Amino acid sequence: MDILINSLYSNKDIFLRELISNASDALDKIRFLSLTNKEVLGEGDNAKLEIQISLDKANRVLMLRDRGVGMTKQDLIKNLGTIAKSGTSAFLETMQQGGDVNLIGQFGVGFYSVYLVADWVEVVTKHNDDEQYVWSSSASGGFSIAKDTEGEPLGRGTLIKLHLKPEAMEYAEESKLRELVGRYSDAWPPYQRLVSADAPKKTRKVKRNEWDLLNDAKAIWLRSPKDVSKEDYHKFYKAVSKDVGGDPLGWVHFKAEGDVEFKTVIFVPKTAPHDFYDKYYDKGAKGALKLYVRRVFITDDAEELVPRWLGFLRGLVDSDTLPLNVSREVMQQHAALKTIRKKLVRKVLDLIKSWADDEAKCRKAEKDKEEGKEADADEEVPTGRACELYGDFWMQYGKAMKLGVIEDITNRGRLAKLLRFYTSKSPSTHTSLDEYVARMKPGQKDIYYLAGSSKEEIEKSPFLEQLLRKGYEVIYFTDVLDEYVMQHMVDYEDKKFANASKEDLKMADKDEVEKKKDKELREEFKKLTSWWKTVLGSAVSSVKVSSRLSTTPCVVVAGKYGQSANMERIMRAQAF
Numbered sequence: 001m002d003i004l005i006n007s008l009y010s011n012k013d014i015f016l017r018e019l020i021s022n023a024s025d026a027l028d029k030i031r032f033l034s035l036t037n038k039e040v041l042g043e044g045d046n047a048k049l050e051i052q053i054s055l056d057k058a059n060r061v062l063m064l065r066d067r068g069v070g071m072t073k074q075d076l077i078k079n080l081g082t083i084a085k086s087g088t089s090a091f092l093e094t095m096q097q098g099g100d101v102n103l104i105g106q107f108g109v110g111f112y113s114v115y116l117v118a119d120w121v122e123v124v125t126k127h128n129d130d131e132q133y134v135w136s137s138s139a140s141g142g143f144s145i146a147k148d149t150e151g152e153p154l155g156r157g158t159l160i161k162l163h164l165k166p167e168a169m170e171y172a173e174e175s176k177l178r179e180l181v182g183r184y185s186d187a188w189p190p191y192q193r194l195v196s197a198d199a200p201k202k203t204r205k206v207k208r209n210e211w212d213l214l215n216d217a218k219a220i221w222l223r224s225p226k227d228v229s230k231e232d233y234h235k236f237y238k239a240v241s242k243d244v245g246g247d248p249l250g251w252v253h254f255k256a257e258g259d260v261e262f263k264t265v266i267f268v269p270k271t272a273p274h275d276f277y278d279k280y281y282d283k284g285a286k287g288a289l290k291l292y293v294r295r296v297f298i299t300d301d302a303e304e305l306v307p308r309w310l311g312f313l314r315g316l317v318d319s320d321t322l323p324l325n326v327s328r329e330v331m332q333q334h335a336a337l338k339t340i341r342k343k344l345v346r347k348v349l350d351l352i353k354s355w356a357d358d359e360a361k362c363r364k365a366e367k368d369k370e371e372g373k374e375a376d377a378d379e380e381v382p383t384g385r386a387c388e389l390y391g392d393f394w395m396q397y398g399k400a401m402k403l404g405v406i407e408d409i410t411n412r413g414r415l416a417k418l419l420r421f422y423t424s425k426s427p428s429t430h431t432s433l434d435e436y437v438a439r440m441k442p443g444q445k446d447i448y449y450l451a452g453s454s455k456e457e458i459e460k461s462p463f464l465e466q467l468l469r470k471g472y473e474v475i476y477f478t479d480v481l482d483e484y485v486m487q488h489m490v491d492y493e494d495k496k497f498a499n500a501s502k503e504d505l506k507m508a509d510k511d512e513v514e515k516k517k518d519k520e521l522r523e524e525f526k527k528l529t530s531w532w533k534t535v536l537g538s539a540v541s542s543v544k545v546s547s548r549l550s551t552t553p554c555v556v557v558a559g560k561y562g563q564s565a566n567m568e569r570i571m572r573a574q575a576f
């Protein structure tokens with residue numbers, strides 16, 4: 001316990017989040033039970049699914065009360081009595097390796113964070129199947145459990161009393177509590193949270209204490225987007241993603257109706273989650289979206305909700321169509337899930353595309369301005385941040401979009417439009433395939449590309465000489481994924497991709513005179529080429545006179561059906 005407390009000491013605040021999270025879990029459970037048996041909720045106050053936080057300043061006690069399932073005596077022993085749970089050692093190990101203490105909730109030891117601020121803790125609890133018990137323990141000693149014969153009957157649920165340490169008196173301030181509750185989520189989870197500066201007084205007959213509502217209980221995803229402010233989304237994002245890295249790039253919030261009904265709010269984080277690319281193949285989309293069924297939390301592990309290449313998303317889906325007792329197996333097969341997935345992907349791609357479109361409009365407007373053209377009055381041109389969103393998105397998620405092209409046949413076409421590259425004509429601002437195609441020379445059939453480990457390396461390559469001299473644009477592939485992507489795309493808008501380093505590279509604009517000259521040159525140098533082939537033997541498949549170079553005398557190219565040199569380099573390094 002000492003080790004645990006010491007490792008958390010600089011993050012005392014988290015205890016309140018852990019308690020609220022436990023109270024919400026307990027409320028989730030009772031609500032889940034009430035779906036099949038309304039009676040478990042009881043009547044009056046008991047049926048109110050809310051969390052109350054109150055202070056007894058005089059006695060330095062902070063209280064947190066929920067009307068969740070509560071705990072039986074056995075539950076108390078099992079859940080709160082054993083610090084030596086497997087999660088404890090797993091958590092401590094992670095901490096020793098420099099892990100983030102904020103992850104404590106994931107290890108099943110969150111409750112013990114109460115000892116950061118309290119030297120003595122009482123847990124009064126009433127479960128429908130048992131009597132009211134009180135558990136109590138100080139950090140150092142063992143614990144005791146007794147039937148609660150003196151305390152006020154709870155009806156159902158749990159009351160946690162923290163006897164604050166002298167050095168933790170800041171938590172006896174109402175303002176501090178308000179700040180914390182606000183920071184650790186608003187409207188998430190969807191239970192009302194109430195705070196009061198005074199402890200509830202048993203004696204006062206009419207009016208007990210005043211409760212102040214701290215959060216709007218109506219969950220964000222149940223509201224209409226027009227009623228939700230940007231700040232609400234940002235706050236909700238922080239709670240749902242546990243992301244500390246700033247506000248999201250954007251979000252989609254919509255309601256699907258028809259055969260399959262669901263509501264959803266999904267965010268694109270500003271930066272890719274830290275293990276998204278590292279654990280791409282192990283983790284996939286696990287942990288991306290939380291699944292609710294009719295307001296009841298089901299799992300945050302539903303990897304079927306989005307494809308792997310969208311595993312960086314964070315958010316929540318609340319379905320009205322899936323059955324409540326949805327198990328792993330059911331989930332994998334359920335037709336509704338496929339529909340949900342399809343719609344989610346579509347909407348997210350629409351959002352991303354809107355950023356790309358904005359970027360294109362901004363660029364066009366800029367270009368028109370440079371060229372002194374009149375702006376099109378009908379066209380609304382985005383400004384400021386809207387112009388930069390796609391660039392930021394591409395920096396973080398360009399790789400994910402490429403993986404999408406490789407893995408997702410259904411969305412390949414849509415994703416191809418989102419790809420961005422540097423090219424010989426646009427070496428420092430990324431450009432799209434559409435822009436490339438629009439700039440193609442008359443008669444040009446292929447989209448030329450050349451791969452290498454860096455832009456500088458490609459720019460120096462002799463393979464480019466003739467293409468550039470003739471005014472063709474060449475796309476630079478500098479990312480290890482680029483050539484894989486190309487292998488899966490084959491063509492774009494009926495234009496084939498042509499690797500500038502391959503043997504069969506054809507340029508469109510050869511006339512009869514040039515062709516005749518090629519033939520003469522081939523004849524003239526026949527002796528040289530066949531001598532050279534004999535000298536090199538099986539190291540090369542052929543030696544030819546080529547018209548692709550302009551200043552370099554000779555070049556080694558990859559065979560028509562062989563690996564490109566760059567691909568070989570990648571395969572050798574096993575970089576991906």
Ligand code: ADP
Nearest residue numbers: 022023026068070079105108109110111112158
């Ligand atoms: P976790 O929440 O990850 O399971 P905790 O250490 O936070 O781990 O809590 C341990 C267990 O104690 C919970 O799983 C739950 O069974 C029980 N528990 C804690 N707080 C409450 C509560 N307010 N109501 C009912 N059960 C609770």
Ligand code: MG
Nearest residue numbers: 021022110111
């Ligand atoms: Mg917990």
